[in-house]
Amino acid sequence: MSTQLGEVVLSCKGLHRYLGQDEGRVHVLKGVSFEARRGQVYAIVGPSGCGKSTLLYLLGLLDKPDQGEISIDGKLMSNDEDSSRTLARGEHIGFVFQFHFLMLEFTALENVMMPMRKLGRLSQTQMVSRATQLLESVGLGQKTHRLGTQLSGGEQQRVAVARALANQPSIILADEPTGNLDVTNSGIVFDLLTRLAKENGQAVVLVTHNPEIAARCDVRRPMRDGLFVE
């Protein structure tokens, strides 16, 4: 597979998603279409409840659309079996969540190695080496053996960025990656995410409420009531 910058790695067409049941059923996404290219950083912005996160989970194959198509690296994945969607997540997608979502009982190194362990492409030595390298690149080379509980919020989020990059995915999806951090740490994490993604030719799609972060992205896509408005 080619990894040329500008190539479309993620696309969706006419996505509809309903959440809730019976009278509480809400039409969250109303026919959203979107494309993400390698080396580009996309910001999806909008008020709470407009469907940003729902769209992100659909793009990350964590959820299934009620209607519409999602393609990863040109392959239609939206209605595939759970097993192939799970495999695609491991191979092509890296996630960064707002609340870090580290496994706190494990060290930073072990957290970064987890996706690699599942994919099974590297030996133990290679995994340790790559995880150490990734942690060094996010400035945590000295804290590789610290447990999740022994890291600050900003450090945990940097580990989460390193973990998202572990399997060299073509797509990084980040849900409010700086939402839980102070200004300094927000800047560090965003810079890391965009720098590493651009270096590796990855598409970054992030959902954010932070206008400064959104303004620094290559593409800004505002959403309102389940649709992109620009």
Added chain:
Amino acid sequence: MSLSCIILGIGLFVITQSATRGFEQFFIKTILGSDGAARVEDKRQATIQSISAGGYGSPFEIQIQDRKYIEGIDYPEQLKRSVMTFPNVTAVSEILHGSNVTIRSSFKDDTVQIFGINIDDHLRVSDLGSQIVQGTLDQFRTAPDGAMLGRVMADRLHLDVGDAFQLDVSGQSRTYRLSAIYETGIEDIDKVRLFLKMEQARSLLKKPTGASYLQLSLVDVTRAQSDAMWMEGVLDHRVRGWQDRQKEWLGVFRALAISTAITVTVFTLIAALAMFNTLAMIVLEKTKDIAILRSMGYTREDISRIFLWQAVIVLALGSLGGCILGALGTFAVSRVPLQISTLFKTNTFIVSWSVSYYIEAVLISVVMVMIASLVPSRRAARLEPGDIIRGTAQ
């Protein structure tokens, strides 16, 4: 919580099994050491009884085949040779028994039962050798008028080794000397049995031939009942295994074992329930981790496996801890002072050390815990990562 429940469950299982079976096994050992694994007793004789079928004076008769037992054994040597041909039999001792014999010491009179034995034969079918508490077997062998008396009767009569006493049978009185005092721990034996050499017993009881019964030792004592039935058919003598002779006490021990099993089952169920609760709680607490793993490409089976492994680890630690607790508890119980001297003699609580209790306890826990772990682990696997993350984000 589940770990401590498993440790307690396994530990208590081992302790209760060790304590319950300890008494049962000690009782069986005492019985086998005193009365042997089986006895060949009275001679069996077939009889035919005729009943008039058509009333008085009727020529029609129904003949009913029956059998009766004639007390004692007429040809013990011949029977001993036949008994020894049975593969499970290791030794046979011929015994001549006489009851209600008056024993007189300088202190008081009492009644005993005479057991005429060939000492070397009898040592092969009993623990008499190790039951001697005063005097020696050699003294019994060498003294022409030697006798061995149980501890309870010796105390009653104030007799010591070397003391003389008289036995009165059928108007005649003979003097014997006490060569040894034995103690089986079974009061009913220690207060009535007086061992004499076979020739002395024959002379005293005026039975120059025959024997009262043969006492057998077996390689596999658990087969005593089936061997007894087999021998009875072949030898035409009543043969009784130790299980038949002691069925009342064995019934008591069986009831105790069932009661223990019920208690232990309750403990194990509690351990399983604790495991279920713990894992269900972990699934609730770890939904976030499940979502992370699923987002990284871990499959539903991987998630299920993680929770099952967690159960396996808790189970392994619990089993190890439970076995250690069981061993320590059993040791502690074995040191508890307890005076028993009627059914058998002991000064402490009797326990039975057997690897099988530990294996049984661990196997039961494995089954219970794995069943209890399946539901939470499957629930964890079914969780949708999107739902979890959306829920956490809210």
